[in-house]
Every structure is written in C-alpha cells, then in structure tokens.
Amino acid sequence: MRGSVPREAAFQEEFMEFLIRTLKEHQLYGGKIGIDLLDVTLLELLQKEDLTLVDGQDIMLDARRIKSADEIALLEGAASMVDAAYSAVVSNLRAGIRENELVAIVNDLLYRLGSDQVEAVNVVSGPRCSPHPHYFTDRIIRPDETVFLDIMHSYNGYRTCYYRTFQVGRASQSLRDAYKQCYDWLYASIEQVKPGNTTADIASTWPTAESLGFESEAAAFGLQFGHGIGMSIWEKPVISRRFSLDTPMVLQEGMVFALETYCAAADGSGAARIEEEIVVTADGHKIITRYPCDELICVRA
Numbered sequence: 001m002r003g004s005v006p007r008e009a010a011f012q013e014e015f016m017e018f019l020i021r022t023l024k025e026h027q028l029y030g031g032k033i034g035i036d037l038l039d040v041t042l043l044e045l046l047q048k049e050d051l052t053l054v055d056g057q058d059i060m061l062d063a064r065r066i067k068s069a070d071e072i073a074l075l076e077g078a079a080s081m082v083d084a085a086y087s088a089v090v091s092n093l094r095a096g097i098r099e100n101e102l103v104a105i106v107n108d109l110l111y112r113l114g115s116d117q118v119e120a121v122n123v124v125s126g127p128r129c130s131p132h133p134h135y136f137t138d139r140i141i142r143p144d145e146t147v148f149l150d151i152m153h154s155y156n157g158y159r160t161c162y163y164r165t166f167q168v169g170r171a172s173q174s175l176r177d178a179y180k181q182c183y184d185w186l187y188a189s190i191e192q193v194k195p196g197n198t199t200a201d202i203a204s205t206w207p208t209a210e211s212l213g214f215e216s217e218a219a220a221f222g223l224q225f226g227h228g229i230g231m232s233i234w235e236k237p238v239i240s241r242r243f244s245l246d247t248p249m250v251l252q253e254g255m256v257f258a259l260e261t262y263c264a265a266a267d268g269s270g271a272a273r274i275e276e277e278i279v280v281t282a283d284g285h286k287i288i289t290r291y292p293c294d295e296l297i298c299v300r301a
Helices: 011-025 040-048 056-063 069-092 099-113 173-190 199-203
Strands: 032-035 052-055 117-125 145-155 162-168 225-228 235-239 256-264 271-281 284-287 297-299
Touching: 011 040, 032 040, 032 056, 040 052, 052 056, 056 235, 069 099, 069 145, 069 162, 069 256, 069 271, 099 117, 099 145, 145 271, 162 173, 173 256, 173 271, 199 225, 199 235, 235 256
Parallel strands: 032 052, 162 297
Antiparallel strands: 117 145, 145 162, 162 271, 225 235, 225 256, 256 271, 271 284
C-alpha cells in the first residue's frame, strides 16, 4: 500500500514469512525471484534471504511483445471506442467549450461503451499546444484555435494511446503546413512497419532533434515516438531516435505499437499531434485506429 500502513504493523515481515514458507514447500527456495514493483522495505528483507533477485518486469515485457489474435481483437475493440469518442468530440467542439468539458464528454461515452478504466484524456488547446504538455485544464477554447487530444483507456485490460488534432474555425497556412508535415512524418514511419525491418528503420524517418530546434535527442524525447501497446501503454518495442538507431529491435508479426508525431506551426498559431496504432502482419501492417487524420478537420467556431 505504498508505505501507508504503519511500519510497526510488520506487514512486510508477515509477507516474507509466507513467501519463504511457500518457496520451501515447492522446493524453490534459493532460486530466482522476479521483481516487478515493490517497496524499499520489502526489497531490503528479500536481499537478506538466500534469494537471487532478477528483473521480472523485463521478462514480462518480453513475453508480451507478440500479441495473440484474441489480444489484437481486444485492442481493436478498445480503439473502436476511441473512434466513437472522437466523433463525439467533433460534434461538441466549438468556441466557448472548455478543455475539461471535452474530457467529461469522452469519459462519459467510453464508460457507456464498456471501458474498464479511462486512464487519461489529454486535451490541449490554443497557445498551450507549443511546447507540448500532457494534461488538460479548464481553459476556454476560442475561435481559430487548434485542439489536440490523446485518449488512453482500457477495454478488458487492453489499452489505447490515440492522438488526433482539430481546428476550431480558420487555420493559418502555417498550421496547415505543420499538420501536413506531422502527417507525412507519421506515415513515412508507418511505411517501414513490416516483419524483418527494425525500430531503427522507423526512427530514421523522423527529423533530428537539432532540425526541430532542440539541443539533443534527450530534449526532444517523446515528440516523434513509438511504444508497444497491450495490457499497458508502455510495452516493447519503444522507438525513438534517442536510442533505436544504435540498439534496434527487429519487428515481428503480432507486435502492436503506437507511432506518434508532433509538429509546431512556425508562426506559433498552434501545433499538430497525430498517432496511429499499428499491428505488424505477415505481409506488412494494419492500422487499427480509424478516425480520419489525412487532413486537418476544421469545425465551425
């Protein structure tokens, strides 16, 4: 319980007694113990025993890299709910609505459709679009402003991470150019998704940090990005110019990951953020996020 129980209650010691007894009953004492998440006190108690501690999180992420047909069906189901949520966003998006009101609309629809948990709905508008934050506020959206959203929820345990960008009223040419560039970067990387290619092939299609005005790939980390998706929104493979060019991972049939790109308008009028979820198939790839993004969707102010 993250340290909230008084240390004097000795919960950790009680658990250790149970663990050691159970390991000995199954002739496993002295073997390896895979660790996922635990508190420092329990870690210290484990280290006092004759146990070899190993990284259980990495083992589980390796086991979950390839999705079964059932898992892919659940991921598609989760994505279909977000498709519907974006239809609701476009129906309600207008000048005068607040970011948090859009969050409420999305939450309501997702739970009505059967979501287990809406983890986050990031709504970012107007001058908040650049630099890129990852949260919503009670800001009122005004005419001729950009709005982008990232919707993360779970359906039967399987997640989404799914950005779309919209415009309330008129879009400047600079914003339209940024949107097209964002889209082109994204789809150039998607074209590299097929068995046998690597995460380096994907990352190499994205712009360098320096070309975007950042001093390093660490500073630009997360702007042009990919991450495995399944029972978590952080699974293997993770894709970034920061490390994928030097330590590539081979793409395999059954992998599912999200690719996302970002481009700020040169005149400061907004920014574009687009994301697709992709399944690696035997002969290439399949995109399972279906809300249209081939052009900037503008709604009346």
